[in-house]
Amino acid sequence: MKVLVINAGSSSLKYQLYNMTDESVLASGRVERIGMDSSIVTHEPAGKPETRDVSEILDHVTAVKRVIDMLVHSAHGVLKSMDEIDAVGHRIVHGGEAFKSSVIVTPEVKLEIKRLFDLAPLHNPAHMMGINAVEANMPGVPQVVVFDTAFHQSMPETSYLYPIPKVLYRRHKIRRYGFHGTSHSYVSDKAARFLNKPLQSLKMVTCHIGNGASCAAIMDGKSFDTSMGMTPLEGLMMGTRSGDIDPAIVPFVMNKEELTLNEVNSMLNKHSGMQAISGISSDMREVEDAMAAGDSNAKLAFDMYIYRLKKYIGAYAAAMNGIDVLIFTAGVGENSSELRKAVCDGITFLGIELDEALNAERKKTARDISTPQSRVKVLVVPTNEELLIARDTFKLVNV
Numbered sequence: 001m002k003v004l005v006i007n008a009g010s011s012s013l014k015y016q017l018y019n020m021t022d023e024s025v026l027a028s029g030r031v032e033r034i035g036m037d038s039s040i041v042t043h044e045p046a047g048k049p050e051t052r053d054v055s056e057i058l059d060h061v062t063a064v065k066r067v068i069d070m071l072v073h074s075a076h077g078v079l080k081s082m083d084e085i086d087a088v089g090h091r092i093v094h095g096g097e098a099f100k101s102s103v104i105v106t107p108e109v110k111l112e113i114k115r116l117f118d119l120a121p122l123h124n125p126a127h128m129m130g131i132n133a134v135e136a137n138m139p140g141v142p143q144v145v146v147f148d149t150a151f152h153q154s155m156p157e158t159s160y161l162y163p164i165p166k167v168l169y170r171r172h173k174i175r176r177y178g179f180h181g182t183s184h185s186y187v188s189d190k191a192a193r194f195l196n197k198p199l200q201s202l203k204m205v206t207c208h209i210g211n212g213a214s215c216a217a218i219m220d221g222k223s224f225d226t227s228m229g230m231t232p233l234e235g236l237m238m239g240t241r242s243g244d245i246d247p248a249i250v251p252f253v254m255n256k257e258e259l260t261l262n263e264v265n266s267m268l269n270k271h272s273g274m275q276a277i278s279g280i281s282s283d284m285r286e287v288e289d290a291m292a293a294g295d296s297n298a299k300l301a302f303d304m305y306i307y308r309l310k311k312y313i314g315a316y317a318a319a320m321n322g323i324d325v326l327i328f329t330a331g332v333g334e335n336s337s338e339l340r341k342a343v344c345d346g347i348t349f350l351g352i353e354l355d356e357a358l359n360a361e362r363k364k365t366a367r368d369i370s371t372p373q374s375r376v377k378v379l380v381v382p383t384n385e386e387l388l389i390a391r392d393t394f395k396l397v398n399v
């Protein structure tokens, strides 16, 4: 069975084609600049050279058509015909309270995703365009939607409610949803398998640290709390997002700087975090390089980033009354040994002891970077959200 995984954004569409017999990736790629002149299609078929094509792609329907064209292309393709694609899985950012797990797309499911446009105005409408584009190009092929929020639907009220008038939750569903759920779920499951222990028996803190970053407290195999909130702005300091701040700063800045709500929103989402404090970049590699060259702003940004991450790990260890496994994943978490060392060296009281040589190794597989004596196992687990989407799609379509 072959499953096509699609992550549709407003002007881009990423794809991976899986052979579910052995979970191998047959091809992957992306369409960029949809709706602009000179759109770019980058296609990477397994075992064949990458291709790059520039043309005009005005909408998502055409983008999906181009993806199919590439997949069945006589030279660069990996399929004889489109009919070999048995199902399509989509990444959807917001599933609200309606979706606690992945589901097959039906007209009712589409309606519900549409109702959630308010909660994810930048993402869900784009995902819907992806679903409709697949429907138009591949009529009758089953589609599955996998939500970034679904894994966190297990959180108790004490974690997900904000201490504000309850009517706001009742009327507008203002609450913590959490994001990166597919990644937190994938790496916690993988970690339990790696350690050869039942997932339900472990208290874990998973740190998904990429451009966007979030931590999750995972207990009994379920999300117990997570740092992102109603939107992906809350929680850790990130590349360009502030993470936690005093909410009273918003009206204060609006008043003092004569900014509109939209401008402050944009400041907190796009011009804060690592970028604002370092004054250099939102990219951890550039900040680390500048810090190594002696830049004091880069060092301050790095130190704040670590400090805030340590506080969340400590808070979640307290929330669960213990921690057995600490997991690092995503671009920064998987690649920055410096970040992992700085974090772990500052929370040894939890029973964490890092093996510096293992931490410094560069590997693309799940690995233990703690010493044998370390009471808390520290793992680096490469995330694979696409594979989890393919697995959920396969499971749902195959029943």
Ligand code: ADP
Residues within 6 Å of the ligand: 209, 210, 211, 212, 239, 282, 283, 284, 285, 286, 288, 330, 331, 332, 335, 336, 337
């Ligand atoms: P996204 O949230 O966009 O999916 P990723 O998970 O791809 O982000 O992570 C991107 C981040 O990972 C960037 O800040 C990048 O600097 C960082 N990163 C990638 N490789 C390294 C590395 N070797 N050292 C430090 N940071 C890295």
